[in-house]
Amino acid sequence: MEISFDKVGFWYQPGTPFAFQALKDVSLTIPSGQFTAVIGHTGSGKSTLIQHLNALLKPTTGRVLIGDRTIDAKTSNKHLKPLRKTVGIVFQFPENQLFEETVLKDIAFGPQNFGVTSQAATEMAQQAAKQVGLADELLTRSPFELSGGQMRRVAIAGVLALRPDVLVLDEPTAGLDPRGRRDVMTLVTKLQREQQMTIVLITHQMDDVARYAQNVVVMAKGAVVKQGTPQTVFSDANWLADHQLALPSAAEFAAQLSQHGFHFDPLPLTEEALVAQLAPQLPLKGGQHNE
Amino acid sequence: MNNFMFGRYIPGNSWVHRLDPRAKLLLCFIYIGVVFFANNFWTYLLLTVVLLGSIILAAVPARIFIRGLRPLFWLLLFTVVIQIFFGAGGHVYWQWGVFSITHDGLVSAGLILMRFVLIILISTLLTFTTQPLAIADGIESLLNPLRKVHFPVATLALMLSLSLRFVPTLMDEATKIMNAQRSRGVDFGSGGLRQQIKTIVPILIPLFVNAFQRAVDISIAMEARGYRDGENRTKYRQLKWRSADTISLVGFVIMAGLVIALRQLT
Numbered sequence A: 001m002e003i004s005f006d007k008v009g010f011w012y013q014p015g016t017p018f019a020f021q022a023l024k025d026v027s028l029t030i031p032s033g034q035f036t037a038v039i040g041h042t043g044s045g046k047s048t049l050i051q052h053l054n055a056l057l058k059p060t061t062g063r064v065l066i067g068d069r070t071i072d073a074k075t076s077n078k079h080l081k082p083l084r085k086t087v088g089i090v091f092q093f094p095e096n097q098l099f100e101e102t103v104l105k106d107i108a109f110g111p112q113n114f115g116v117t118s119q120a121a122t123e124m125a126q127q128a129a130k131q132v133g134l135a136d137e138l139l140t141r142s143p144f145e146l147s148g149g150q151m152r153r154v155a156i157a158g159v160l161a162l163r164p165d166v167l168v169l170d171e172p173t174a175g176l177d178p179r180g181r182r183d184v185m186t187l188v189t190k191l192q193r194e195q196q197m198t199i200v201l202i203t204h205q206m207d208d209v210a211r212y213a214q215n216v217v218v219m220a221k222g223a224v225v226k227q228g229t230p231q232t233v234f235s236d237a238n239w240l241a242d243h244q245l246a247l248p249s250a251a252e253f254a255a256q257l258s259q260h261g262f263h264f265d266p267l268p269l270t271e272e273a274l275v276a277q278l279a280p281q282l283p284l285k286g287g288q289h290n291e
Numbered sequence B: 001m002n003n004f005m006f007g008r009y010i011p012g013n014s015w016v017h018r019l020d021p022r023a024k025l026l027l028c029f030i031y032i033g034v035v036f037f038a039n040n041f042w043t044y045l046l047l048t049v050v051l052l053g054s055i056i057l058a059a060v061p062a063r064i065f066i067r068g069l070r071p072l073f074w075l076l077l078f079t080v081v082i083q084i085f086f087g088a089g090g091h092v093y094w095q096w097g098v099f100s101i102t103h104d105g106l107v108s109a110g111l112i113l114m115r116f117v118l119i120i121l122i123s124t125l126l127t128f129t130t131q132p133l134a135i136a137d138g139i140e141s142l143l144n145p146l147r148k149v150h151f152p153v154a155t156l157a158l159m160l161s162l163s164l165r166f167v168p169t170l171m172d173e174a175t176k177i178m179n180a181q182r183s184r185g186v187d188f189g190s191g192g193l194r195q196q197i198k199t200i201v202p203i204l205i206p207l208f209v210n211a212f213q214r215a216v217d218i219s220i221a222m223e224a225r226g227y228r229d230g231e232n233r234t235k236y237r238q239l240k241w242r243s244a245d246t247i248s249l250v251g252f253v254i255m256a257g258l259v260i261a262l263r264q265l266t
Ligand SMILES: Nc1ncnc2c1ncn2[C@@H]1O[C@H](COP(=O)(O)OP(=O)(O)OP(=O)(O)O)[C@@H](O)[C@H]1O
Pocket: A012, A013, A020, A022, A040, A041, A042, A043, A044, A045, A046, A047, A048, A049, A092, B002
């Protein structure tokens, strides 16, 4: 399902002395079935942006088109529930939303709210738990007895169990160990490739953006300042630095190598691309290692 | 939740903002006490004039005060309606069973409404112009004499400032949790009463769990930095009583005297 923003402006606490414009004239399209990454300095409005994707926030000006629904300032708060089922959002530090007695019940909470029978909800929950790699013996434990990383998986499963068409994740890997990070990213790409789920990912990990994303949206001070493929977004290192962003580590490495006589075109963004371009340039012949 | 203005601090540097929090607390107590002495047009007029004067000196836009009153609208309406229907005495305009609208009922409803609004507005003025932590400091300092009778003033003040400090944090957290549960299909504010009560559980449990976790973290952090609850703690924020504080205090005492004098007019 395609989602697009049409000149969206958003104010927090309008009409008070605390009024703050968190989004300014944002227009963008999130293509259906693709992997879109949203990056930007902290406070640039990323979390505000994604809360518009299922009408948790409504634009103060402009409008958001979600599939065939239009959301603007005047949209009523009623009948938004179907949207919440099609667009699933995993919030920043989602472990804060757990409340049920057992992990399984917590994951099944979402489907039950959408009128699924409790048996069907339990099945959906079990399947979601398997997808995120939660061991069966954890399902009967209290969610509050789990480690932070396990809680994170439970929370992600709680949204996956809704079987949304669009999955939005706000820094899902923050605070996870390398293994946990890789697991989450593998899961997300699998959902996108195998189930054609539309993925929107907020992240500060440029390596993940380079490796998995098809589109990148760069936010700064509430506005979209760049939009395109990772290749276009990462083409200008100085521009990135100006926006408190960095190159992916492979590209950074390649950039440093280019100052020592190596040549890259285009700039490699992933390790594989780097290796592929670097290997032919190395003055090594078969078996002749420098001794 | 974010549009809730009641009880919030609005940064500023007006004459009222700069007053000592102890003075503002005393002024507020005097004013509220005096409101209960007011009984006729002239006393209310005087109180209203003093309130409006203070609001002007605070340089906070009037519409924000009105927003501050809004959440209390139903409470006000309820009190007034009760007074109108159940207040008895004087000329009877309308009667139906135990309900009646009488002259005295209308008058007392008007007076109660007036008192309510005055008290709410003066307290709102206090919170609009004084940082929560300054209020806590002020209360601590005003309670200081109680140390003589071994009342735990410092502990009370710490509890007060910690809780005031975390009100906005908890509100933010509640908003976040509500949004997360909304995304999982919870419909706040729809369905019957039973349904509504059920939707509170998924907010309250995470909110409590986080609050307790945070309390543990804060106490550990405080102990790690050597906090001890004791008699001889010094203060980072010093309270300074200036002549403006004395002047306003004298002004309010004069107002109190005038109100008591004007009472006799009826
Ligand atoms: N409830 C709120 N009331 C007022 N201002 C807010 C509120 N929530 C966020 N803001 C402000 O809006 C701006 C954007 O916030 P947002 O949470 O969208 O940033 P972000 O890009 O997600 O940052 P991060 O990377 O740190 O998560 C920030 O400047 C923030 O201070």
